[in-house]
Each structure stands twice: as structure tokens, then as C-alpha cells.
Amino acid sequence: xxxxxxxxxxxxxxxxxxxxxxxxxxxxxxxxxxxxxxxxxxxxxxxxxxxxxxxxxxxxxxxxxxxxxxxxxxxxxxxxxxxxxxxxxxxxxxxxxxxxxxxxxxxxxxxxxxxxxx
Amino acid sequence: xxxxxxxxxxxxxxxxxxxxxxxxxxxxxxxxxxxxxxxxxxxxxxxxxxxxxxxxxxxxxxxxxxxxxxxxxxxxxxxxxxxxxxxxxxxxxxxxxxxxxxxxxxxxxxxxxxxxxxxxxxxxxxxxxxxxxxxxxxxxxxxxxxxxxxxxxxxxxxxxxxxxxxxxxxxxxxxxxxxxxxxxxxxxxxxxxxxxxxxxxxxxxxxxxxxxxxxxxxxxxxxxxxxxxxxxxxxxxxxxxxxxxxxxxxxxxxxxxxxxxxxxxxxxxxxxxxxxxxxxxxxxxxxxxxxxxxxxxxxxxxxxxxxxxxxxxxxxxxxxxxxxxxxxxxxxxxxxxxxxxxxxxxxxxxxxxxxxxxxxxxxxxxxxxxxxxxxxxxxxxxxxxxxxxxxxxx
Numbered sequence: 351x352x353x354x355x356x357x358x359x360x361x362x363x364x365x366x367x368x369x370x371x372x373x374x375x376x377x378x379x380x381x382x383x384x385x386x387x388x389x390x391x392x393x394x395x396x397x398x399x400x401x402x403x404x405x406x407x408x409x410x411x412x413x414x415x416x417x418x419x420x421x422x423x424x425x426x427x428x429x430x431x432x433x434x435x436x437x438x439x440x441x442x443x444x445x446x447x448x449x450x451x452x453x454x455x456x457x458x459x460x461x462x463x464x465x466x467x468x
Numbered sequence: 469x470x471x472x473x474x475x476x477x478x479x480x481x482x483x484x485x486x487x488x489x490x491x492x493x494x495x496x497x498x499x500x501x502x503x504x505x506x507x508x509x510x511x512x513x514x515x516x517x518x519x520x521x522x523x524x525x526x527x528x529x530x531x532x533x534x535x536x537x538x539x540x541x542x543x544x545x546x547x548x549x550x551x552x553x554x555x556x557x558x559x560x561x562x563x564x565x566x567x568x569x570x571x572x573x574x575x576x577x578x579x580x581x582x583x584x585x586x587x588x589x590x591x592x593x594x595x596x597x598x599x600x601x602x603x604x605x606x607x608x609x610x611x612x613x614x615x616x617x618x619x620x621x622x623x624x625x626x627x628x629x630x631x632x633x634x635x636x637x638x639x640x641x642x643x644x645x646x647x648x649x650x651x652x653x654x655x656x657x658x659x660x661x662x663x664x665x666x667x668x669x670x671x672x673x674x675x676x677x678x679x680x681x682x683x684x685x686x687x688x689x690x691x692x693x694x695x696x697x698x699x700x701x702x703x704x705x706x707x708x709x710x711x712x713x714x715x716x717x718x719x720x721x722x723x724x725x726x727x728x729x730x731x732x733x734x735x736x737x738x739x740x741x742x743x744x745x746x747x748x749x750x751x752x753x754x755x756x757x758x759x760x761x762x763x764x765x766x767x768x769x770x771x772x773x774x775x776x777x778x779x780x781x782x783x784x785x786x787x788x789x790x791x792x793x794x795x796x797x798x799x800x801x802x803x804x805x806x807x808x809x810x811x812x813x814x815x816x817x818x819x820x821x822x823x824x825x826x827x828x829x830x831x832x833x834x835x836x837x838x839x840x841x842x843x844x845x846x847x848x849x850x851x852x853x854x855x856x857x858x859x860x861x862x
Contacts, residue, residue, distance in 0.1 A: 357493050357590035358579050364497040365575040368505065369568035369715055376711035381551045389556040391619050392706055410631050413790070417634040420798070424641040428597060431649040434812065442813045449802050456798060465794045466787075 412464045416456075423452050469496070469586055471751060496589060500578045505571070509721045510540030515768075516775050523779035547717075550710035555618065558707065562616035566609050567708065567715035573605030574722040581729045582656050584739050584760035585750040596644050596654040599730055600637065603685065606723065607633045610687075613716070614704035625703030628786060633685060635793040640681035642801030646674040646808050647734050650827065660738040668735045670827040673804045673835055675735045677797055682727040683774055684793070686720065690781040691789060728770035732763060736770075739763040800838040807834050 430445055459465055469492060476488040514529070514537065521528030529536030554563060579589035580598050592598050607629065614626020648654055650671060651662040668675050684691040705716045732738060739759035748755045784792070807830040814826060 354590040354592050357497070358576065358592075360490075360493050361497045361500060361576060361579050361589060362572070364494070365501040365572045366568070368501050368575070369571055372715065373568075373711050376548050376552065380549055380710060383551065384553070386556075388553055391555050391557055391617075392621075392701075410627050413631050414634060416794075417638065420638045420641070424600075424638075424645065427645055428648060428654065431645050432652060432654055434649055434809065435652040439813060442809055445809055446806055449806055453799065453802055456794070456802075460795065465790070 416459050416464060419455055420452070423448075469588070471586065493589075500589065501575050504578065505575070505718050505722055506544075508725045509718050510544075512721050512724060512771060513540050513543070515771070516778075519772065519775045520779050523776070544714075547711055547714040552710040552712060553707075555707050557618040559616040559618065562612050563707075564712070566613035566616060567712040567719075569612065570606055570609035570719040571715045571722070573602060573609060574719045574726060576602045576605070577726045577730075578722075580656055581726060582660060582733055582738055583729070583763050584756045585744070587756060587760070588656060591655055591657045593653075593655050595656040596648055596659075596734075600641060600644065604637075606719065609719075610704050613708070617704070617707040619707050621701045621706050622704050625706075629687070629704065631786070632687075632691065632789060632793075635790050636681045636684035636691075636797075639677050639793060639797035639801050640685065642798065642805060643674040643678035643681060644734070646671055646801075646805055647678075649805070649808055649812065656733055656738075659734060660740060663737040663740065665824040666735060666737040666740075670824040671735070671808065671831055672828070673800070673831040674808075675731070676835075677801050677804075678731060678735070679770075679773070680797065682731060683777065684789075686723045686727055686774075688724070688774060689778040690783050692783060724771060724774065725767065728767045728774065729763070731770050732766040736766045738766075796838070796842065800834065803838065804831065804834045807831070 426448070427445070430441065430448075434441055434445075472492050473485065473488045476491065477483055477485065517539070518528040518536075529539040532538040532542045554560060577599055580592055580595045582588040582591070610629045610633075611626050614622040614624075614629065617623075647659065647667060650667060651659040653659060653662070705713055708716060739762050741758070741762035744750060744755055744758050744762065748758060750756070750759065808827060811826045811830045812823075
């Protein structure tokens with residue numbers, strides 16, 4: 351019996367061919383007439399000043415941090431959910447306690463203003 | 469799939485089982501990677517244009533071919549023959565990799581989509597988790613595209629994408645958790661088998677959350693901040709043209725279909741339907757075809773729902789969008805999770821066949837309570853705002 355993931359591996363290889371073939375065909379039949387204006391950064395016709403690789407606001411970073419907390423929660427809760435039918439009643443209590451701790455974390459982040467877009 | 473393998477072995481006696489399986493896998497992978505994108509994109513761009521046109525009291529495409537049916541083909545030819553422009557300041561490697569990743573990431577999700585009885589690429593025992601995990605590749609591709617373009621609009625869009633997509637992944641995971649809890653498995657086949665009553669009727673809360681989170685993950689209106697045309701031109705793909713733009717486009721429509729397909733599988737009973745399994749065997753060719761038809765009908769209905777939502781609602785503002793995700797969907801989802809877990813352990817329900825009524829009541833209760841809480845909070849914040857307008861003389 352081979353693993354189910356063999357198909358996923360096959361699909362990765364075959365799916366990679368799609369962009370390769372698509373871009374390859376396009377390369378053969380498309381025109382190529384570059385000029386400096388065409389290759390400049392598009393900003394609605396206004397000449398761009400400086401490049402876009404700047405330091406960006408930290409607001410997004412805080413959302414990402416809260417996200418990590420909840421993503422790990424999912425990893426812990428999914429096995430719990432799968433086995434839930436076979437577990438005795440204490441699974442309910444433990445699950446609820448775990449979810450409440452998470453809700454507390456969300457409430458804390460909310461209270462601290464991490465979820466406020468300013 | 470197993471039936472096809474044994475048919476192939478019977479056809480050519482010298483063939484061994486692994487070889488036959490490899491051939492079937494290759495053919496199916498080829499169908500998913502090359503046939504599905506063409507069919508899905510042509511069919512759903514046409515459907516979307518026609519439906520949106522009807523909603524906006526227009527006719528829609530009607531020039532290319534009868535009823536404009538060849539419009540998708542015309543677009544494909546246009547995309548293929550357009551010049552490809554790579555901006556001078558762009559980071560070339562990342563810039564060229566992004567569209568490829570966008571489309572590969574979506575095709576990979578199709579591996580766990582059961583389209584008919586027995587027809588599924590890989591019925592992984594972690595199917596649901598796989599959907600979420602592979603879905604993350606698309607987010608990365610969009611971030612790569614936005615960053616490497618070295619364009620301020622694209623960069624703004626890329627950062628919005630990160631904020632939006634990670635915010636809506638949480639409600640999505642919670643909705644999936646509720647489904648897994650009720651089905652007792654993460655395997656797509658077993659989730660379908662658990663739906664004697666479709667989860668749409670037992671877990672409507674999870675379905676609504678999942679649908680909204682899916683629309684946000686695909687980045688469609690009203691959550692289309694990442695390519696808000698009126699603010700940041702075209703968002704992350706503003707610098708892309710020709711075939712590279714086409715791959716983002718293909719990725720988006722493939723994602724639309726697979727999102728609706730996953731919703732069908734998890735909430736509408738997938739390929740299950742009347743007569744199938746009772747009158748017509750699931751193993752027969754007719755049964756497989758009938759299952760496929762049921763799957764298509766349900767999926768197209770959900771796609772239609774998404775197009776309808778797009779035609780009806782205006783775009784959200786980013787702070788409203790994030791607030792809606794974090795301060796409404798996540799708490800409501802957690803509440804729903806606790807409620808479902810509680811009902812599943814009620815002793816007198818599990819012994820009788822009335823479990824689904826209990827789940828339905830719990831779900832509706834959570835919906836009513838959360839809507840009441842929101843309307844109360846809204847009334848309070850409005851009255852505070854009104855007091856500010858009326859001023860100090862009161």
C-alpha cells in the first residue's frame with residue numbers, strides 16, 4: 351500500500367508544467383518591443399519617485415502575531431475534534447477551557463487595541 | 469479510481485498494479501492541471517459576466533459566437549499574443565515565479581476535492597487541514613507579486629492581502645473545526661459519508677462563516693480590497709501583462725470553483741443526492757456520472773451565490789473588514805464551536821436520531837444571540853456618536 355501523498359507529488363510535477371507550457375507558448379508568439387517608458391514603473395502616468403521597497407507600518411505585524419496564536423490553536427484543536435466522538439465527557443470540559451483561554455487572549459488583544467486599525 | 473485501475477489491469481494482462489495506478493494518477497493529474505483550468509475559466513467567466521450583466525440590467529457578452537459563448541476563447545487568444553512587460557526595477561526571479569505559484573497552489577487543492585463517488589485524487593486523512601495549508605501558497609504568491617513589482621500600488625495591495633487573508637483564515641479554520649467535530653474525521657470521503665442530513669441544515673452557522681471566509685480568501689467583492697480598482701488601480705497585479713496576468717486570472721477562477729466545491733463537499737453532502745446509492749449503485753458508471761452531476765449542480769449554485777453577492781454589495785473599508793473578521797466572526801465561531809461540542813455530548817440526543825435537530829437549534833441560538841449582541845453594540849455606538857454631533861448644549 352503506497353501513501354496517498356504520492357498523488358499530491360505527481361500533481362505538483364504536472365501542475366508545474368502548466369505555467370511552463372503556457373509561458374513557453376506565449377514567448378513564441380508574442381511581440382517584444384521594449385522601450386524605457388514602457389518598462390518604467392506604472393503610476394498612472396506620474397513619474398515615480400524612489401522605489402517601493404520601504405519600511406512599512408507595523409500595524410500589519412500585530413495582526414500577524416495574533417494570527418499565529420490562533421493558527422497554533424487550530425493545530426491543537428483539530429486532533430481534539432477528530433477524536434471527540436470517542437472521548438469521554440472530560441474532553442468537552444478540557445476543550446471548553448482551552449477555547450475560553452483563547453477567547454481571553456482575543457479579548458486581551460482587543461482591549462489593548464491590537465485589533466484597532468489606525 | 470480503484471475501478472479504473474482494475475479495468476486497466478484486465479485490459480492489459482501484463483500490467484502490474486503499481487504501474488496501472490501510476491498511469492491513472494498521471495491522467496487524472498493531467499486533467500486537473502490542464503483540462504480543468506481551461507473549462508473552469510471559460511465557463512465561469514462567461515457565467516459571471518452574464519449574471520453580473522443581468523443584475524446590472526445589461527446584456528453581457530454577445531459578440532463572439534452565439535450568445536457570446538466564445539468570449540473566453542477570444543480572451544485566451546488575446547492574452548497569449550499580448551506583449552509581456554517586466555518593469556525595469558522589478559525583482560525578476562520573484563516577479564516571474566509569483567504567477568506560476570498562484571496557479572500551482574490552487575491546482576494542488578483540487579487533489580482532495582471529491583467530484584464523484586470514488587473520484588478523488590488523494591483522499592488524505594488530513595484532507596481539511598491540507599486545504600487550509602495549501603491555500604496558504606496563494607497568499608504567498610500574491611505577496612511575492614506585490615513586493616517584487618516594486619510599485620507602490622502593488623505593495624499597498626500586497627500588505628492588505630496579508631492582513632485580510634490571515635484574518636479570514638481564522639474564521640475559516642473555526643468553521644472547518646465545527647464540521648470536523650460533527651463528522652469526527654478530516655477525510656473528505658468520511659465527511660461526505662457522515663452527511664445523512666447535509667451539514668447545511670445542521671450547522672448553518674458554520675456554513676455562513678465558511679462562505680464569507682471563502683469569499684474573503686478568494687479576494688472577491690465585497691472583500692476585493694486587494695485589487696480595489698478605484699483606489700489602487702489593479703492591486704498586486706498592476707505590473708503584470710499577457711500570460712503572466714492570465715495566470716493570476718486563471719488562479720482566481722480556479723480558486724472560486726474549488727472554494728465552492730469544498731463548501732459543497734463539507735456542507736451540501738458533496739456528490740450525494742436522490743437515487744444514488746439506492747436505485748443506482750455508486751460503483752457503476754451511471755452512478756459516478758450522476759454523482760458528478762449532483763456535485764456540479766450544487767457547486768454551480770454556490771458559485772452563483774458568490775456572483776450574486778458580488779453584484780449586490782459594495783466594497784468594505786479595510787478597518788471594517790478586519791473588525792468584521794476579528795471582532796465578529798472569530799468570537800461567534802468560538803461560541804458556535806463550544807455550542808456544537810456541548811450538544812454532541814448530550815446523552816439523550818446521541819441515543820435517539822434527533823442529534824441534527826439539537827445541532828440546528830444550537831446553531832440558530834448562537835446566530836440569534838450574536839446578532840442581538842451586535843445590534844445592541846451598534847445602537848450604543850450610534851447613540852454615542854449622535855451625542856457627539858449634537859454637542860455640549862445638551
